[in-house]
Amino acid sequence: MIRKEAEKIFETRELNVNMGxxxxxxxxxxxxxxxxxxxxxxxxxxxxxxxxxxxxxLGESLSYFQxxxxxxxxxxxxxxxxxxxxxxxxxxxxxIEAPERAKFIRTIVGEMSRIANHLLWLATHALDIGxxxxxxxxxxxxxxxxxxxxxxxxxxxxxxxxxxGGVRNDxxxxxxxxxxxxxxxxxxxxxxxETLIDQNRIWLLRTKGIGVISAEEAVSWGMxxxxxxxxxxxxxxxxxxxxxAYDKVExxxxxxxxxxxxxxxxxxxxxxRQSNKIIRQCIEKLPTGPVMADEPKFTLQPKDMMMPxxxxxxxxxxxxxxxxxxxxxxxxxxxxxxxIFGEKKKPHKIDQALCLQCATCFVTCKFKAxxxxxxxxxxxxxxxxxxxxxxxxxxxxxxxxxxxxxxEFVKKGPRAPEGELYVATEVPKGELGFxxxxxxxxxxxxxxxxxxSFIHAGCLPRLCIGHLVADVIAAIGTIDIVLGECDR
Amino acid sequence: MAVTEVRISIxxxxxxxxxxxxxxxxxxxxxxxxVAEFRDQVSVIVKRDQIVPILKYxxxxxxxxxxxLQDLTAVDYLNKKDIRFEVVYNLYSIKYxxxxxxxxxxxDNDPKINSVVPIWAGANWHERECFDMFGIVFTRxxxxxxxxxxxxxxxxxxxxxxxxxxxxxxxxxxxxxxxxNRSKELKEFEWEG
Numbered sequence: 001m002i003r004k005e006a007e008k009i010f011e012t013r014e015l016n017v018n019m020g021x022x023x024x025x026x027x028x029x030x031x032x033x034x035x036x037x038x039x040x041x042x043x044x045x046x047x048x049x050x051x052x053x054x055x056x057x058l059g060e061s062l063s064y065f066q067x068x069x070x071x072x073x074x075x076x077x078x079x080x081x082x083x084x085x086x087x088x089x090x091x092x093x094x095x096i097e098a099p100e101r102a103k104f105i106r107t108i109v110g111e112m113s114r115i116a117n118h119l120l121w122l123a124t125h126a127l128d129i130g131x132x133x134x135x136x137x138x139x140x141x142x143x144x145x146x147x148x149x150x151x152x153x154x155x156x157x158x159x160x161x162x163x164x165g166g167v168r169n170d171x172x173x174x175x176x177x178x179x180x181x182x183x184x185x186x187x188x189x190x191x192x193x194e195t196l197i198d199q200n201r202i203w204l205l206r207t208k209g210i211g212v213i214s215a216e217e218a219v220s221w222g223m224x225x226x227x228x229x230x231x232x233x234x235x236x237x238x239x240x241x242x243x244x245a246y247d248k249v250e251x252x253x254x255x256x257x258x259x260x261x262x263x264x265x266x267x268x269x270x271x272x273r274q275s276n277k278i279i280r281q282c283i284e285k286l287p288t289g290p291v292m293a294d295e296p297k298f299t300l301q302p303k304d305m306m307m308p309x310x311x312x313x314x315x316x317x318x319x320x321x322x323x324x325x326x327x328x329x330x331x332x333x334x335x336x337x338x339x340i341f342g343e344k345k346k347p348h349k350i351d352q353a354l355c356l357q358c359a360t361c362f363v364t365c366k367f368k369a370x371x372x373x374x375x376x377x378x379x380x381x382x383x384x385x386x387x388x389x390x391x392x393x394x395x396x397x398x399x400x401x402x403x404x405x406x407x408e409f410v411k412k413g414p415r416a417p418e419g420e421l422y423v424a425t426e427v428p429k430g431e432l433g434f435x436x437x438x439x440x441x442x443x444x445x446x447x448x449x450x451x452x453s454f455i456h457a458g459c460l461p462r463l464c465i466g467h468l469v470a471d472v473i474a475a476i477g478t479i480d481i482v483l484g485e486c487d488r
Numbered sequence: 489m490a491v492t493e494v495r496i497s498i499x500x501x502x503x504x505x506x507x508x509x510x511x512x513x514x515x516x517x518x519x520x521x522x523v524a525e526f527r528d529q530v531s532v533i534v535k536r537d538q539i540v541p542i543l544k545y546x547x548x549x550x551x552x553x554x555x556x557l558q559d560l561t562a563v564d565y566l567n568k569k570d571i572r573f574e575v576v577y578n579l580y581s582i583k584y585x586x587x588x589x590x591x592x593x594x595x596d597n598d599p600k601i602n603s604v605v606p607i608w609a610g611a612n613w614h615e616r617e618c619f620d621m622f623g624i625v626f627t628r629x630x631x632x633x634x635x636x637x638x639x640x641x642x643x644x645x646x647x648x649x650x651x652x653x654x655x656x657x658x659x660x661x662x663x664x665x666x667x668x669n670r671s672k673e674l675k676e677f678e679w680e681g
Contacts, residue, residue: 049636056621057645061652092527219555219582222610235556235582419526422559422578422589433559435578439568450559450578458613487636 014042019472021050027124027476028483030457039468044461048454051487059447063413064090065164065298067447072158074451075485077120080113080149081427082485083162088243089423089434090164093416096298100245102166102291107245108179108282109152109161111275115186116145117428117480118268118275122193125265125477129206131197141189144182151175165293176283183280190272207262211463211475214259221462222455225430226271227479230256230264237426249281261478268480297414301406308399309359309372316357317376319384322347324369331361331370352378362400363407372396413442429453429480453486502584505530508552509588516542521593531576531589539592540602546579546588547607554579554588560604560614562594562622566648572596573624577604594624603629621646 020031029050035043055074059067071086072079084106091098098106123138146156152171153161161168197203213221218231228235236253238246254270256263292299309316320331320340325347332340332348339355342348347369350361357377362370371388374396379387408414418440424433430452437446456479463475509523509532519542522533534542546554558578565572573594580587594601603626604611615626616635623644626632634641643650658664 049638052636054645057650057652095527216555217609220609222557222608222614233582240582240585417526420531420589421527421529424558431558433578435559435561435576437563446563448559448561450561454613454617455610458610462609 012038017469021047027481028486030476030481030483030486032460032472034469034472036469041464041467041469041472044464044472046457046460048457048483049487051483053488055488056447056449059444061443063442064093064416064444065409065413067444068164069158069160072160073484074449074488075117075427075429075432075453075482076157077482078113078117078428079157079159080109080161081117081425082432083160084110084244085423085425085427085432086434087162087164088425089421089436092423093419093421093436093438094164094298094414095417096165096293096295098166098244098293099290100287101170101289102293103245104282104286105167105171105291106162107249108171108279108286109149109167110244111278111282112145112148112179114275114428115272116142118272119145121268121428121477121480122265125474125480126197126203128473128477129203131200131203134193134196137189137193137196141182141186148175148179148182151178163292163299165295165298166291170291176286179279180283183276183283186276187273190269194269204262206471206474207265207478208260209258210261210467210471211478212258212260213459213463217462218259221459223430223459223479224452224455225426225428225480226264226267227430227452227456229254230267231259232257237424237431241424243423243425245282245285246278248285249278251278251281261474264478296405297409300409301402305402306399306406308374308393308395309403310399315375315377316359317352317373317379317384318350318355318357318359318361319371319373319376319388320348320350321369321371321388324367326367326369328366330364330366334360334364336360349381352381352384359403360407363404372400415440415442416444424450427452429482429485430456449488451485451488453481453483454488457481457483457486502581502586503552505586505588508586511552512542512546515545529587529589531591533574533591533593536575536592536594536601539590540604540607543577543579543590543604543607546590551584552581552586553583554581556580556582557604557608557611557614558587560611560618562618562624562646564622564646564648573599573622575601575618575624599624600627601625602627605629620644623647 015036017034017036019034021029031047033045034041055070058070068083068086071082075082119138119142123135126134149159150156152175153159153168213231215231215233218228219233232255234253234255239253251274254267256267308314327342327345327347329344336358337354337356339351340348340361341351362372373384373387376384376387416438418438420437422433422435424431432452433450435448436444439445459479460475464472509530512532513520516538519534519538520532521535524531524533546552558580561576563574563576565574571593575592575594577590579590592601601624603615613635615629616632618624619626619632620634620637621644637645
């Protein structure tokens, strides 16, 4: 009797614990179902997809140039690198090349985003493990980088600064000065973080020998970036398949030996120093010249060239030449204000009271029946017909050319050659790959994103089993995942 | 200190991808359907029966040694090609720095293909995603479940016949119209600060 009761009291069984999706240490909405025996992990089942927004499906419905802002929303911690990855891939698909200066600027901002990402990673990783102070130190420098972003593009988080064929605008001199000052100070700041945790006994106990993965296994699991290099595999896309200006700068790639959490931490710390070095070299070597490829088909047209038509003070009127209009109905369908009316196969007319002067009809017309009449707003139809007979001023014809090109670019998007390609770039988290299948239209037939966080999250069970519950947090931190990128 | 900085040289890639395609042709002469090239990237289109032996050969051969599975995905060629699906493997060799793409045709009426998880452990989640998005079944996969979409989701979103936009809110939930009407009724009581 007593024995039976004692058995009941000391009965052990496996517990099933739900960690997440709203857990501060999971860096987003990651849910882990843990089977634990005492405090030891027996089984881990990750559940992802809470942030799934269907970026791949959306990409198929947008032109190559419209899909760029979607890439910011993947890895929002280092949006700059994601943009660069997308731009490099699309440039290769179209066969255009960014000018030299743009390539160097992209390398600079790419490495800045690597530093910013690793700072955020270090801050949160240390916070998860229990070192609170590092968080405050890291955010001081990250703030500086975000301020620098603001200086060049006005945004801090979702930047969309790199463009297909270059970058949005040239960098100001004060940005370069401030960045130079940053690179001078930053190595001493890294030392500050290291003083806090590098030899800290608690930190060493929590990271050494935790989440060990051998080189062969790490490759087999598809790990990339610092997570792979911590295991001692020298795989860095910046060296293996150089893009932008990485073949023109000198830098080393830190690799670990043990493949544990501590080695991956050391790799990232050394990587920040290398990024700092790359930025300094790029500023020194920064060539002069344009920052956007001279490919009118692939870029937005300069605004001032279209001003004779688009400026609000010009008060244009649009008028249909009755002799040229074939009554095809194209403009009628395209008009957003529904100001065009008329029967099929007969000349159409514009209701001037409804017209918005948006020029859509002008661009749509294939028979050149549309006429732009400067200063014709609010005049009667008879008066307009009278004015339309006069020859069109030259500046208007020139501006109209740009306007047509602008519409073609924005509304349809340039057509990509038929084919398929996979282009990978090294983002702070690992290998970001874009796989495009093009069927020759202006939109990708299939846009595939190979997100490093997704693959790293899949590796979590391998890293956690056999460790304690507290080490799960260290494992989530060490693979450096962002769920926005993981779920896409 | 355990972690060291190494200098990785930038040197050209190992084997020419065309030579690799030739090697696959030699090894599996009746399996290769076509070799396509675009922007220096070569893809080999193969039949699906022998896909695991082909990939195992590419992974294990000491001169090829494709140890890194960069990406595994699928493409839906609805009304474009006779055989609807294609599963795409992007392979890379970290040791020799060469790459190749293998495309496998999978028909619509029997969307099944053997799993490559025994070769690359990382293929696990890729294949689950493929199943989730395209409905391609990977036989002998250890744990084939939906991954990004909820488990009770109907349809496979990345198929071309799956609509981009969902139904309008009033069609999806009949109560929506009721709420809309009620908000109009009660508009006069709205507080205007």
